[in-house]
Amino acid sequence: MSIFYVLLLFMIIAAVIAIETKNLLSSVICIGAIGFGASLMFLFLRAPDIAITQIVVEVLGLIILIRATISRDLTFITGDKEFFGTVISVVIIFVIFLAGAKVFETLPDFGTAIFAEVPEDTASQTYIKKGLEDTGAANIVASVILDYRAYDTLGEATVLFTSIIGATVILRKKAKKLLEEPEL
Amino acid sequence: MKGMTIIVKTISSWVKVLIVLFGIYIILFGHLTPGGGFAGGVILASSYLLLMLAFGREFVQKDLPLALDSKLDCLGAFMFVLIAVLGLVFSGVFFVNFLYQEKYLPSEPLHLISAGTIPLSNIAIGLKVGASLFLVIFLLSTFRRETPAKR
Numbered sequence: 001m002s003i004f005y006v007l008l009l010f011m012i013i014a015a016v017i018a019i020e021t022k023n024l025l026s027s028v029i030c031i032g033a034i035g036f037g038a039s040l041m042f043l044f045l046r047a048p049d050i051a052i053t054q055i056v057v058e059v060l061g062l063i064i065l066i067r068a069t070i071s072r073d074l075t076f077i078t079g080d081k082e083f084f085g086t087v088i089s090v091v092i093i094f095v096i097f098l099a100g101a102k103v104f105e106t107l108p109d110f111g112t113a114i115f116a117e118v119p120e121d122t123a124s125q126t127y128i129k130k131g132l133e134d135t136g137a138a139n140i141v142a143s144v145i146l147d148y149r150a151y152d153t154l155g156e157a158t159v160l161f162t163s164i165i166g167a168t169v170i171l172r173k174k175a176k177k178l179l180e181e182p183e184l
Numbered sequence: 185m186k187g188m189t190i191i192v193k194t195i196s197s198w199v200k201v202l203i204v205l206f207g208i209y210i211i212l213f214g215h216l217t218p219g220g221g222f223a224g225g226v227i228l229a230s231s232y233l234l235l236m237l238a239f240g241r242e243f244v245q246k247d248l249p250l251a252l253d254s255k256l257d258c259l260g261a262f263m264f265v266l267i268a269v270l271g272l273v274f275s276g277v278f279f280v281n282f283l284y285q286e287k288y289l290p291s292e293p294l295h296l297i298s299a300g301t302i303p304l305s306n307i308a309i310g311l312k313v314g315a316s317l318f319l320v321i322f323l324l325s326t327f328r329r330e331t332p333a334k335r
Contacts, residue, residue, distance in 0.1 A: 048218035049218045049219065049220065049223075051218075052210070052218055052219055052223045053222055053223045053226070056223050056226045056227055056230065057226055059230070060226055060229065060230050060233065060317070060321075134281075135281055135284060135299055135300070135302060136281075136284050136298045136299040136300060136302075137215040137216075137298070137299035137302045138215065138216045138294050138298075138299075139214065139215050139216055139217060139218065139219075139220070141218070141220070142214050142215040142220055142299070142302055142306065143215070143299070143302065145220070146215075146220075146301075146302045146305045146306065147281050147301075147302060150268070150279040150305070151279065153264075153305075153309070154264065154265070154268065154279070157261060157264055157309065157312060160312070160313065160316060161257070161261050161312070161316070164257065164316040164319060164320055167319075167320050167323060167324075168254070168319065168320075168323060171323040171324065171326070
């Protein structure tokens with residue numbers, strides 16, 4: 001169980017560095033480190049499906065961020081912070097911290113398999129017990145997302161499709177123009 | 185100069201085969217082992233992204249033009265909806281796992297050909313996610329490259 005706290009500390013440190021550093025490239029790399037820590041955490045929680053997806057998306061997202069968003073010139077963020085804004089943000093963070101501490105008292109321990117303790121005849125128990133029999137898929141995650149809850153997957157695919165159409169419509173003209181001309 | 189150095193080009197031309205094979209494995213065995221359509225599709229997209237980073241945009245454009253990429257994207261979405269509608273046609277319920285009935289495809293669990301429509305849906309989603317992610321990365325990278333010239 002202590003591995004979770006080590007990973008959590010690692011991710012918090014990476015997040016603080018990602019916010020505080022002046023160099024945008026190292027900030028992006030720190031975001032990748034956060035994703036890697038989250039992926040390891042999912043792996044230790046015995047959720048390899050989401051761990052694979054997390055690490056793949058995070059690594060690919062990192063490459064997108066480095067290569068596409070900050071292609072050549074690195075931006076350096078500068079500027080002074082106002083005193084009033086700092087006080088306001090500290091107060092807001094303190095209030096959120098208090099609320100979070102209240103919420104954490106009611107939660108079970110991190111990594112506890114709470115679905116093993118929920119009563120019978122709930123949806124999660126049905127998925128676990130009858131998943132193989134109903135759908136024939138040995139991977140129970142696949143049987144949930146593609147058979148029991150396939151509507152959700154359809155909606156997700158629709159969202160992805162629509163967003164890709166939007167991005168293509170906005171960006172395609174410039175891309176075509178750039179492809180016809182040689183590299184600048 | 186197009187792409188990166190000769191070292192990067194050589195290594196990535198070896199590694200791309202393994203990445204594509206791994207992506208296909210993740211998609212095809214999504215109903216037996218961890219993984220599935222989404223993760224496998226992103227891995228396939230990342231193999232093309234590696235080629236794009238190593239060899240430059242024009243090389244990838246010859247191999248996978250934008251039009252073909254859009255068609256693959258639409259094909260994946262169409263396959264997924266077609267599976268759902270076929271469930272409505274054969275068994276009367278939208279999205280029912282119609283192939284996992286005894287009369288169409290009798291199969292045992294834990295085999296590659298099992299679980300009815302789930303592997304087919306995995307393939308469809310993998311195609312769709314891979315094509316669309318690569319499309320959006322490609323468009324974003326070409327879009328961003330243009331901004332310094334405009335200034």
